[in-house]
Amino acid sequence: MESLINYKLVSASLLYSFIGIAILFFTFWLLEKVTPENLWKEILEKQNMALATIFAAFIIAIAIIIGASVHG
DSSP states (O other): OOOSSOHHHHHHHHHHHHHHHHHHHHHHHHHHHHSSSOHHIIIIISOOHHHHHHHHHHHHHHHHHHHHHHHO
8 A cells, every 4th residue: 555655755855955944044143243233132132123134034035045945
């Protein structure tokens, strides 16, 4: 009887997901190191909404790039 779930594809999808999340966290860390100010301090303590919007757009753009590269 054929299995409805192809475990090889599921494991590959999980692996690519973890790789994508790791790359996303790495780019966040890299952006945090490159910018002159502490991003979390600016966004959370000083309530800098402009920086939060730009940073959110950056994270979404990186996520789209990672998703497209993983998808092939």
